[in-house]
Each structure stands twice: as C-alpha cells, then as structure tokens.
Amino acid sequence: MTPGPSRRTALVLGASALAMIPVQGFGQSPFRLGLTPVFLDNDSAVISRLTAALSDAMERPIDLVQRRTYAEVTGLLLTGALDAAWLCGFPYLQHANALDLVAVPVWRGRPLYQSYLIVGDGVRAEGLEDLRGATHAFSDPDSNSGYLVTASNLVAMGARPETWFSRSIFTYGHRNVVRAVADGLVTSGSVDGYVWEALASVEPELTGCTRIIGRSEWLGFPPVCARTDNATSEPVAALQNALYTLSDSETGRAALAALQLDGFQTAPDGIFDGIAARMRLMDS
Amino acid sequence: MVRALRNLPLSLRLPLLGAAMMVLVGAVASQQVLSALGRVQDTRLRELAALHVEGLSVALGPLVLRRDIWEVYDTLDRAARESAGRRMVLTAVADEAGHVLAATDPRRVPVDSMIDRIAHEAVPLAQLSAGTSESTVRLVAPLNFQGRTVGRIVTELDVSDLQQERWRALWLLLIANALATTILAGLGYVAMRQMLRPVSRLARQMSSAEGDPQPIDEADIPDGDGEIARLSRIYNSMVHDVAAKADVERRLAERERFVALGRLSSSLAHEINNPLGGLLNAADTIRTFSHRPEVIEASADLLERGLRHLRDVARATLDQNRLDHAGRSFSAEDCEDIHLLILPELKRMSQRIDWSAPKDLPPGLDLPAAPLRQIMLNLLLNASAAAGTDGVVQLDACPAHDGLEIAISNSGPPMSDAARERLLSDVALSPGGGVGLRLVRDLVKGLGGTIALARGPDMTTIRVSLPAGQRGKNA
Numbered sequence: 001m002t003p004g005p006s007r008r009t010a011l012v013l014g015a016s017a018l019a020m021i022p023v024q025g026f027g028q029s030p031f032r033l034g035l036t037p038v039f040l041d042n043d044s045a046v047i048s049r050l051t052a053a054l055s056d057a058m059e060r061p062i063d064l065v066q067r068r069t070y071a072e073v074t075g076l077l078l079t080g081a082l083d084a085a086w087l088c089g090f091p092y093l094q095h096a097n098a099l100d101l102v103a104v105p106v107w108r109g110r111p112l113y114q115s116y117l118i119v120g121d122g123v124r125a126e127g128l129e130d131l132r133g134a135t136h137a138f139s140d141p142d143s144n145s146g147y148l149v150t151a152s153n154l155v156a157m158g159a160r161p162e163t164w165f166s167r168s169i170f171t172y173g174h175r176n177v178v179r180a181v182a183d184g185l186v187t188s189g190s191v192d193g194y195v196w197e198a199l200a201s202v203e204p205e206l207t208g209c210t211r212i213i214g215r216s217e218w219l220g221f222p223p224v225c226a227r228t229d230n231a232t233s234e235p236v237a238a239l240q241n242a243l244y245t246l247s248d249s250e251t252g253r254a255a256l257a258a259l260q261l262d263g264f265q266t267a268p269d270g271i272f273d274g275i276a277a278r279m280r281l282m283d284s
Numbered sequence: 285m286v287r288a289l290r291n292l293p294l295s296l297r298l299p300l301l302g303a304a305m306m307v308l309v310g311a312v313a314s315q316q317v318l319s320a321l322g323r324v325q326d327t328r329l330r331e332l333a334a335l336h337v338e339g340l341s342v343a344l345g346p347l348v349l350r351r352d353i354w355e356v357y358d359t360l361d362r363a364a365r366e367s368a369g370r371r372m373v374l375t376a377v378a379d380e381a382g383h384v385l386a387a388t389d390p391r392r393v394p395v396d397s398m399i400d401r402i403a404h405e406a407v408p409l410a411q412l413s414a415g416t417s418e419s420t421v422r423l424v425a426p427l428n429f430q431g432r433t434v435g436r437i438v439t440e441l442d443v444s445d446l447q448q449e450r451w452r453a454l455w456l457l458l459i460a461n462a463l464a465t466t467i468l469a470g471l472g473y474v475a476m477r478q479m480l481r482p483v484s485r486l487a488r489q490m491s492s493a494e495g496d497p498q499p500i501d502e503a504d505i506p507d508g509d510g511e512i513a514r515l516s517r518i519y520n521s522m523v524h525d526v527a528a529k530a531d532v533e534r535r536l537a538e539r540e541r542f543v544a545l546g547r548l549s550s551s552l553a554h555e556i557n558n559p560l561g562g563l564l565n566a567a568d569t570i571r572t573f574s575h576r577p578e579v580i581e582a583s584a585d586l587l588e589r590g591l592r593h594l595r596d597v598a599r600a601t602l603d604q605n606r607l608d609h610a611g612r613s614f615s616a617e618d619c620e621d622i623h624l625l626i627l628p629e630l631k632r633m634s635q636r637i638d639w640s641a642p643k644d645l646p647p648g649l650d651l652p653a654a655p656l657r658q659i660m661l662n663l664l665l666n667a668s669a670a671a672g673t674d675g676v677v678q679l680d681a682c683p684a685h686d687g688l689e690i691a692i693s694n695s696g697p698p699m700s701d702a703a704r705e706r707l708l709s710d711v712a713l714s715p716g717g718g719v720g721l722r723l724v725r726d727l728v729k730g731l732g733g734t735i736a737l738a739r740g741p742d743m744t745t746i747r748v749s750l751p752a753g754q755r756g757k758n759a
Contacts, residue, residue: 167395171358176358179358180354184391
C-alpha cells in the first residue's frame with residue numbers, strides 16, 4: 001500500500017491551490033468609463049446592468065462616471081481622469097486628433113441613428129420652418145442629435161438658433177428634451193432618435209405626448225472613445241473586447257437588452273462623415 | 285308670532301323657550317368651533333406653504349440666478365410630483381423682472397409670460413387662509429437667495445379638502461345640535477308637563493264647564509308643603525269661601541223678597557182693610573134698602589169694584605211671592621202689578637208718584653218677569669224710603685235701544701256712599717246694611733244690563749238699561 005501524503009504535504013498543496021485561484025478585481029484599480037447623459041442617465045437599472053456586464057467581462061471593477069454635460073465628460077477623458085468614455089460623434093470629431101474610437105453600438109442592425117425634431121402633440125407644425133418664434137429645447141451644445149443637426153439645418157436655411165427661436169434652452173439630457181416638449185414647457189425639441197425610440201417602448205405615455213416632425217439622415221451612432229495615447233493599453237483593449245463580446249454572456253445580453261442595443265462593433269470608415277459635414281456647415 | 289307664542293300653554297312654551305336658548309347656545313358654540321377649526325387649518329396651511337416656499341428658495345435660488353429654465357422646471361416638477369396630497373396644484377417662478385422662468389403647468393403659465401397675470405389674485409403668506417369661496421388660494425412670496433430677493437414664487441394651493449372638512453364639521457355640529465336640542469326639548473316638555481300638571485289642573489278647575497270654580501280633589505294635591513300644594517289648598521279654601529258667600533247671598537236675596545213683601549204687608553193690609561169697611565157698609569145698605577132696587581144696584585156695583593180691587597191686590601201679592609225664574613216674559617201687566625203693589629206704600633207715606641209705563645211692550649223684548657219685577661219693586665221701595673214723607677217718586681219705563689230702560693227717581697237726599705257701593709260695585713257688603721240694592725245689582729248683571737246713578741238739582745235717578753232677549757242668561 002502506497003502511503004498517503006503527509007499532513008505537511010497536504011497543507012503546502014492546499015496553500016498552493018489557494019494562491020492559484022484568481023480573485024476578480026482584487027488588487028486592480030477600477031476601470032473608469034465616462035457616460036454622456038443619454039436616456040440611460042435616468043435609469044439606475046440600466047447603469048447597474050451595464051456595470052455588472054462590463055465588470056464580468058473585464059474581470060475588474062467598473063466605475064461608471066456620469067456628468068451633467070458632454071463637455072464635462074469629454075474634458076475628463078482628455079485630461080486622463082477617465083480611461084474611456086461613451087461620447088457622441090460631435091465631441092469625438094471636435095477632438096478627433098486626441099481620441100481614438102474603441103467601438104460603436106449597433107442599433108437595429110446598424111451603427112447608425114437619427115436626430116428627431118419633435119413637437120408637442122397639439123402643436124401645428126410640420127417642419128423646422130414652422131417653428132419660427134417658438135420655444136425650443138436642445139439637449140446639449142455638444143450633442144450631434146440634440147443640437148448640431150437642428151443648428152446646422154437652420155444655418156442651411158440661413159438662420160441661427162438664437163434668432164430663429166424666441167427662446168431655446170438646454171436640458172442636458174435627451175429624455176429631458178422629450179419631457180420639456182411633452183409637458184409643454186417648450187414647443188419643440190431636438191432629440192436623439194435612438195433615445196426617443198427607446199423611451200417609446202419603456203415610457204410610451206411620455207413620447208405619446210410628442211410628435212416627430214423631422215428626421216435627420218442616418219448618422220454615426222455615439223461611439224465609445226479613448227485617448228489616442230491610451231487606446232492600445234490593456235484596460236482599453238479589455239473594454240473593447242468586453243464590448244465586442246457583450247452578447248456572449250448572460251449579464252452582457254441583459255445589459256444590451258436594457259440599452260435596447262444589438263451589440264458593439266468596430267466603427268466602419270466614414271461613419272461620422274455626415275456629422276463632419278454638418279460641423280463644416282456650422283463653421284462656414 | 286309673539287301673540288301665537290303667548291297663546292301656547294306654559295308646558296309647551298317653556299320647553300320651546302329652552303330649545304330656542306339651546307339653539308342659540310349651539311349656534312354660538314358651533315361658530316366658536318368652526319372659527320377654531322378655521323384658525324387651526326389656516327395655521328397648518330401657512331406652515332405648509334412656508335415650508336414649500338423656503339424649500340423652493342433654497343433649491344431654486346442659484347438656478348434662478350442663472351436663469352436655468354430647465355433646471356427650475358425640473359425642480360418644480362419633481363417637487364410637485366412628490367408633494368403629498370397634491371396640495372400645491374400650481375407653482376410658478378419668475379425672475380426679478382417678473383418674467384416666468386418655469387411653472388409646474390407650463391401650458392397654463394408659459395415661459396417668459398408675466399407672473400403678474402396669476403399673481404394679482406395672490407396673497408402674501410400672512411394672509412393665506414382656506415376660508416374663501418374658491419377651492420384654491422394663491423400665495424405670492426419673494427424668492428430670497430443669499431440675502432436678496434432674486435425672484436418671486438406664486439403657488440396655487442388646493443384647499444377644497446379643508447373646506448370640505450369645514451362643511452363636514454358644520455353639518456356634524458348642526459345635526460348634533462338639532463338632535464340634542466330635539467331630545468332635550470322633548471325631555472323638557474315631558475318634565476315641564478309633569479311639573480305643571482297641578483297648575484294645569486288648577487286652571488282647569490278654575491274655568492270649569494259648570495260655571496263655578498271647582499275644588500281640586502285632595503288626592504290630586506301633591507304631597508308635602510311645596511308651592512303647588514299650598515296653592516292648591518289655598519285655591520280649595522277660596523272655592524269653599526266663594527261657594528259659602530254665594531250661598532249666603534242667595535239666602536239673603538231670598539230673604540229680601542220676603543222683606544220687600546213684609547215692608548208692603550201693612551200697606552197692603554190697609555189696602556184690604558179700608559175697602560172692607562166700604563164693602564160692609566154696602567152690604568148693610570143692601571140689607572136696609574132691599575126694597576129699593578136702584579140702591580141695591582149701586583151697592584152691588586160698589587161691592588163688585590171693591591172685591592175686584594181686593595182680588596187684584598191679592599193676585600199681585602201672590603204673583604210677587606211666586607217668583608218663577610224660568611217663567612213668563614215681562615209684560616205691561618207686570619208694570620201694572622208693581623204699580624198696584626207700591627201704591628199703598630206711597631199712599632202711606634203721603635207721597636206722589638209720576639208713573640209712566642207703556643201700555644204694550646214690543647214682542648221681541650223677551651225679558652224674564654220675575655227678576656225684573658223684583659228690580660223695579662226694590663228700586664221703588666228704595667226710592668220711596670229715600671223720598672220721605674210728602675216726597676215725589678217717579679217711574680219712567682220705555683223700550684229703547686233694542687231693550688228696556690227704566691228710570692226711577694226720588695226727591696230725597698243724595699244716595700249714601702254705602703248704598704252707592706251696594707248698587708254700583710262688587711265690594712263686600714258691610715254689616716248692617718240692607719241687601720236690596722246689591723240684589724238689584726246682581727239681577728241686572730244677570731240680565732246683562734247696566735245701572736247708572738245720576739243726581740239732578742233735586743232728584744236722584746237710578747237708570748237701569750236692559751238688553752232684549754236675556755231670559756236665558758238669567759235662567
């Protein structure tokens with residue numbers, strides 16, 4: 001009979017086995033991901049599911065950082081306070097020399113979305129031309145769908161937002177734009193089409209008080225960006241991998257379902273050309 | 285109304301008075317309760333509004349300074365959604381210039397409109413009250429931030445629940461008061477009825493259908509020496525006294541008839557005696573001159589006249605004595621009877637009488653003969669006594685004013701005070717005086733008539749006026 005391992009041998013083997021068990025996130029600093037206030041800024045369930053999915057996939061803690069304005073989040077990213085951020089195409093292009101694309105969301109099969117021009121359901125207007133002298137709600141001065149599209153359309157019409165509308169306000173949130181229009185605080189609003197559609201499925205009573213009177217062309221969906229000097233770092237690469245593979249895990253699918261997105265992919269070339277064209281129009 | 289109340293019995297009037305006082309007290313107490321409730325509600329409303337305004341000032345101050353319309357709206361909207369009971373139905377915030385920055389109902393109060401449009405009906409915090417006719421009240425308050433006023437807040441508060449609470453309290457008070465008043469008034473009525481039952485019985489006995497006050501049965505007199513028991517005993521004693529007095533007066537009146545006849549009897553004896561001598565003489569003459577037919581004829585005539593006179597005197601006396609109260613009506617023949625009865629007395633006193641009576645009386649006069657004869661006879665005897673020897677007595681009876689007036693005068697001295705009291709008043713009879721004049725007064729009253737006394741230069745006249753058709757009353 002072969003004698004069994006001694007008690008000492010057993011203790012050494014047990015200790016070695018314990019040392020080999022990976023402890024998730026333990027000893028690592030959290031990954032700081034900035035979020036612009038898209039519709040999910042009001043939904044803590046969406047935030048927690050996204051946090052859980054990314055944390056699982058990246059095997060480290062995730063710190064989702066939210067700020068009131070796009071500019072604040074962009075600023076944090078540029079100054080290195082964030083490892084990556086889910087921005088909008090407009091601020092990405094504003095800082096394209098300092099930022100790299102990590103991934104773009106896929107919505108309804110494409111990495112594209114639209115900007116909607118909406119009015120209250122009792123307002124008689126069929127287009128931007130009918131809104132002269134009205135009150136208008138923008139989302140954010142750095143939002144493509146929530147500002148740039150409408151502003152550039154006005155410029156194309158030879159007008160400016162400050163003079164076309166009797167008063168324009170910024171609500172710093174696409175959902176807030178829908179609320180402002182639905183509640184009658186303003187006559188019209190510029191809103192992210194993806195957010196409006198997402199709200200239409202979760203808060204139909206809110207969007208039901210609004211009416212879409214204008215849709216922009218299909219434009220590049222707000223991308224996830226990282227600083228160029230940090231784009232190839234392991235954490236960013238881990239994020240990119242986690243985003244690409246979100247649909248592979250249960251928590252990832254739950255997060256995508258909450259976001260009403262199909263997944264994330266590499267940004268195709270020229271996806272933000274439409275936004276760039278509008279920026280040029282504004283500068284002209 | 286007041287007269288109707290006065291006509292109500294005491295047992296109903298007192299509980300009604302108590303109920304009215306309870307209603308009055310209840311109304312005053314209810315008013316006090318409602319006032320206190322209103323004060324409590326207003327205090328609570330002001331505290332709530334002050335908290336609301338202070339909270340908004342803290343939250344909105346920097347936003348108003350920045351003119352951040354969305355944030356102001358968002359803050360108001362969230363505050364409105366979370367306010368318990370939706371007391372604040374509308375809140376609007378304006379900048380220093382009065383331009384609306386945001387309101388909880390932007391359609392009602394649009395951005396950039398003037399706050400004065402809704403602030404003109406608003407009151408400051410100190411004047412805030414739920415006691416208005418409107419279901420909402422508006423409050424205007426300055427929006428202070430960092431020690432200075434940066435804008436204004438107008439809040440519309442729904443006070444309909446507070447008003448309903450007041451109405452509910454009012455109705456409850458009304459119902460409770462009405463219920464308490466009704467129950468206590470009912471109990472009061474029963475208690476009063478119980479307490480006033482002896483008084484009601486006393487009143488019933490006093491106004492008895494028999495005409496005379498009836499004594500209260502001893503069994504119905506409450507035990508003890510209470511007011512009601514004493515009152516009942518005193519009343520019974522008075523009833524017995526009155527009955528005794530009436531009995532005495534009745535006896536006196538009865539006696540008076542015989543007194544009057546007694547006073548006449550000697551005169552009547554003369555009246556019978558004097559003709560008797562003549563009649564006896566006539567009988568002797570007939571015997572003496574039986575052979576002379578003409579003398580017999582003359583004596584027989586004399587006899588017949590004398591006997592007829594005697595017969596009339598006897599009949600009048602008998603009639604006077606046979607007073608029948610339910611008997612026949614007074615007629616002109618009764619006047620003649622009285623004349624016949626009084627003449628001997630007048631003759632005895634050497635008095636002259638001026639007699640003026642109608643030969644016929646109207647058929648509708650219908651006055652009972654017995655009391656009227658007694659009245660006339662008593663007054664004539666009284667006049668004869670007053671006129672004295674060789675005096676003059678007058679009687680003047682004539683139908684007048686749908687009745688009969690009899691005036692009897694005498695040439696004697698004025699009537700004494702005692703006699704006047706007996707004739708004209710109901711004061712108790714003083715001892716020693718006759719009851720003839722008082723009997724006249726009672727009989728005239730019984731016939732519904734009146735008596736007047738007049739004194740001329742040399743004559744005293746008693747005038748009796750009797751209305752027609754009084755037989756029933758005297759019965």
